[in-house]
Amino acid sequence: MSPQGRSAGPSWPFSRVLIANRGEIAVRLIRACRELGLESVAVYSDADADAPHVRAADQAVRLGPAPATESYLRADRLVAAALATGAQAVHPGYGFLAEQAAFAEACLAAGLVFVGPGPATLAGLGDKLAARRAARDAGVPVVPGTLEPARFDRAAARAHMAAVADDVGWPLLVKAAAGGGGRGMRRVEHRAELQAAMASAAHEAEAAFGDGSLYLERFIQDGRHIEVQLLGDAHGTVVALGERDCSAQRRHQKLLEEAPAPGLSPADRTQLGELAVRVARAVGLQGAATCEFLRGPDGAVWFLEVNVRLQVEHGVTELVTGLDLVHEQFRIAAGEPLSGRVLAAAARVASPDRHAIEMRLSAEDPAADFAPQPGRVTHWREPAGPGVRVDGWVGEGTLVSEAYDPLLAKILVVAEDRPAALARAARALDETEIGGLQTTLPFHRWLVREPAFRAGGISTEFVAHAWDGAVQRDAAATVALLAALAADGPLKGPDASVAVTPGATPPVVGAWAAAGRLEALEGWPR
Amino acid sequence: MRAQDGQRPHRAVLAEAGTALDRAPASAGPELEGARSKVGMPRPVVLGLPASRAERAAGQVRREVVVGGWRFEVTVEDAARAALRERAGRAGGEVVGPTRLVVRAQIAGRVVSVAVRDGQSVEAGQRLLSVEAMKMENEIRAQRAGRVERVAVEPGQRVERGDELAVLA
Numbered sequence: 001m002s003p004q005g006r007s008a009g010p011s012w013p014f015s016r017v018l019i020a021n022r023g024e025i026a027v028r029l030i031r032a033c034r035e036l037g038l039e040s041v042a043v044y045s046d047a048d049a050d051a052p053h054v055r056a057a058d059q060a061v062r063l064g065p066a067p068a069t070e071s072y073l074r075a076d077r078l079v080a081a082a083l084a085t086g087a088q089a090v091h092p093g094y095g096f097l098a099e100q101a102a103f104a105e106a107c108l109a110a111g112l113v114f115v116g117p118g119p120a121t122l123a124g125l126g127d128k129l130a131a132r133r134a135a136r137d138a139g140v141p142v143v144p145g146t147l148e149p150a151r152f153d154r155a156a157a158r159a160h161m162a163a164v165a166d167d168v169g170w171p172l173l174v175k176a177a178a179g180g181g182g183r184g185m186r187r188v189e190h191r192a193e194l195q196a197a198m199a200s201a202a203h204e205a206e207a208a209f210g211d212g213s214l215y216l217e218r219f220i221q222d223g224r225h226i227e228v229q230l231l232g233d234a235h236g237t238v239v240a241l242g243e244r245d246c247s248a249q250r251r252h253q254k255l256l257e258e259a260p261a262p263g264l265s266p267a268d269r270t271q272l273g274e275l276a277v278r279v280a281r282a283v284g285l286q287g288a289a290t291c292e293f294l295r296g297p298d299g300a301v302w303f304l305e306v307n308v309r310l311q312v313e314h315g316v317t318e319l320v321t322g323l324d325l326v327h328e329q330f331r332i333a334a335g336e337p338l339s340g341r342v343l344a345a346a347a348r349v350a351s352p353d354r355h356a357i358e359m360r361l362s363a364e365d366p367a368a369d370f371a372p373q374p375g376r377v378t379h380w381r382e383p384a385g386p387g388v389r390v391d392g393w394v395g396e397g398t399l400v401s402e403a404y405d406p407l408l409a410k411i412l413v414v415a416e417d418r419p420a421a422l423a424r425a426a427r428a429l430d431e432t433e434i435g436g437l438q439t440t441l442p443f444h445r446w447l448v449r450e451p452a453f454r455a456g457g458i459s460t461e462f463v464a465h466a467w468d469g470a471v472q473r474d475a476a477a478t479v480a481l482l483a484a485l486a487a488d489g490p491l492k493g494p495d496a497s498v499a500v501t502p503g504a505t506p507p508v509v510g511a512w513a514a515a516g517r518l519e520a521l522e523g524w525p526r
Numbered sequence: 527m528r529a530q531d532g533q534r535p536h537r538a539v540l541a542e543a544g545t546a547l548d549r550a551p552a553s554a555g556p557e558l559e560g561a562r563s564k565v566g567m568p569r570p571v572v573l574g575l576p577a578s579r580a581e582r583a584a585g586q587v588r589r590e591v592v593v594g595g596w597r598f599e600v601t602v603e604d605a606a607r608a609a610l611r612e613r614a615g616r617a618g619g620e621v622v623g624p625t626r627l628v629v630r631a632q633i634a635g636r637v638v639s640v641a642v643r644d645g646q647s648v649e650a651g652q653r654l655l656s657v658e659a660m661k662m663e664n665e666i667r668a669q670r671a672g673r674v675e676r677v678a679v680e681p682g683q684r685v686e687r688g689d690e691l692a693v694l695a
Binding site: 363371402404405406433444476479483484485 | 536538540543545546547549551554555557558561562565566567568570571572573589590591592593594595596597598600602632633634635638639656658659660662663664
């Protein structure tokens, strides 16, 4: 099959791609396949049989029951699905098996192109501890902590971690060696809490990644989470495509990301990019990766980890650079050298001429410590208009299962500078309507108006300190009561599921409902 | 009948807090505009919710109202009728002491671990058990100090939203 799309498109060594993921990222990858003239094969669990990514792809293969361990984490079934459908390449997305060297190896052994780094790089960078050692060896400052994985289920390892914890310093973070996205991570204030935190982190890591190994890392007070987007080709070229500030976090989960990071000088940006490239070169990065740093209040930067995959928040870099990182991933997998377009974008990142923000819309209750809110979406209206991009997977009627992560959609905005991007974000959020489950929408409405956030440079602890969801929610309660009363009183049929605009003409009521209402109301005293 | 409905006070009650507001629909509309501009909220979304047979029989309507992304469940009914029922309830009611607290699952998921046993005394904020949902462990803590009268679940068990997890006495 000859590739279509851009004039400079390569002659693809693959024409059909298995998308080994679900949710918004599967939809986003399938869109890229369409743009590049590649066919797509979706995979799904029983919980996702009707999911949008299944409908969007050219064909789809069932993997198994809803639990990820029986579906999206089954490397054998994914490889079998690729072979059965004649796919020649596999894109893992993020999460699930994206950074498992064994999965990349299984794909290569089956003669499939793995759209990502080779197994050796995954083992070197995807293993967070190996990455920490590699960064240290490359002369990049590393956050103090342990450098070897420890199995919590072994008493000797437990005792060793307890013994070295004092050297690491308090407070510290217990982290999953195979982790990402804040899973299997716990902040520990005191020695007494260490064992319980390790037990719970190991369990969560085991469930999420199939590996409960842990390590310890000092908690840098008032640090900012700043990360650098990297691309490396098969010919040894590695470039940094600018940084993203992901300091708006709760429970170690990113909530909002932006590029560029506010308040950094061109020299700061260049330095971050150089450190990131140094780490990537040390392990021979091929594909897309993100190098994460902590930036202390004094401006010192510490290497945290490298994620050798597409990042959830890759879109903000795309909006600032004008590149499509998924397109570039496919070109790199096809053996193409990084294009002049990519090199030119890399040369511009120290002085960006626009600002992008991503807000993660998740099924979580921001008034209840961001507890997950699985359920059915009964009403869905996305924002649109200039400078707005929505990467999502849900619509009216979508069942959001508790079996997977709660991300519903990413609302991205881009504008000429940060104040304009914040105004655009506020506008886009006010256009967004979701019913059926509580989401993080009100949190984002608050954050983009919050003075300290607007000033720029918040730390990763800011949200936990400044956000009071209950207070914010209470402020809306009276409006909700008035809206319910103004809608049309207790007159509308109880089975109505359509949106009613307050103050508008009440909907026409059926004869049976009118009769029932008369009966109900007329017998009562005035 | 419709004009009359618009003038007649209705009562809206928030599902979770019991907060109530009485207004005639005709006056709630103008007041709404002022209230939402005061807190800087966009136009609310009002959706229908299924009502039980008993609620329908009582002339109650359930609505979901989303204000600035906050989701509320509201029951609306005739105010006079609600007042009457309240009086009836008070007259026949009995004093129910604040003795027992049923801890319910706020999310569907799987019980990962149980940290307390029947009869144990707990402090406010002490971890009772953990429920895994959406790949995160969620700690369920005691809302107040007391004695664990009963733990209703065991590790590995699936729970649905609203299921009883434990009872504090």
